[in-house]
Amino acid sequence: MxxxxxxxxxxxxxxxxxxxxxxxxxxxxxxxxxxxxxAVWLVGIERLLWQVEPGQRCGQHVVTxxxxxxxxxxxxxxxxxxxxxxxxxxxxxxxREFAEKLALKPSLF
Numbered sequence: 061m062x063x064x065x066x067x068x069x070x071x072x073x074x075x076x077x078x079x080x081x082x083x084x085x086x087x088x089x090x091x092x093x094x095x096x097x098x099a100v101w102l103v104g105i106e107r108l109l110w111q112v113e114p115g116q117r118c119g120q121h122v123v124t125x126x127x128x129x130x131x132x133x134x135x136x137x138x139x140x141x142x143x144x145x146x147x148x149x150x151x152x153x154x155x156r157e158f159a160e161k162l163a164l165k166p167s168l169f
Contacts, residue, residue, distance in 0.1 A: 065090045065100055067150040073138060081138035082152050088130060089142055089150075096121035101150060106143045107162060 067086055072079045093105045096119030102108075108118060114125035135141055141158040145151045 065150060067142070068145065068148040068152070071148075071152040073140065073152070078138045078140075081134055082140055082142075085131070085134040085138060085140075086142050086150060086152075088127070088134065092118060092121065092123065092127065095119075101144060103144070106141065106158070110141065110158070110162065 064083065064087060072082055089105060089109055090100065092109060093099050093102045096102070096117075097105075098120075099105075102119075109131055112118065112123050112128060112131070114123060114128045116123050135155060138152075140152050140154050142150045143153055143158055143161075
């Protein structure tokens with residue numbers, strides 16, 4: 061396995077299973093950013109992946125139904141999503157909080 065992208069450990073869930081699932085989600089988001097854009101964390105990748113549909117092109121990569129399902133499954137299981145913070149890098153946040161921020165300021169994501 062490749063090195064995990066640096067992230068804010070303090071934002072992770074306390075529950076060990078949710079924590080591991082959140083880290084698997086981070087790895088998948090990082091992998092899709094790399095595949096599509098050759099970037100560790102493309103600006104706005106969290107928004108793009110939140111809204112991605114099977115067969116949608118993300119840069120150089122066409123996202124498969126299995127990848128969309130895995131994103132949804134991991135996010136629902138750990139009840140969260142990763143977002144970028146300029147000071148801390150990827151930060152784990154609740155799904156509700158991410159959706160609210162996306163609705164309030166869609167251009168920021």
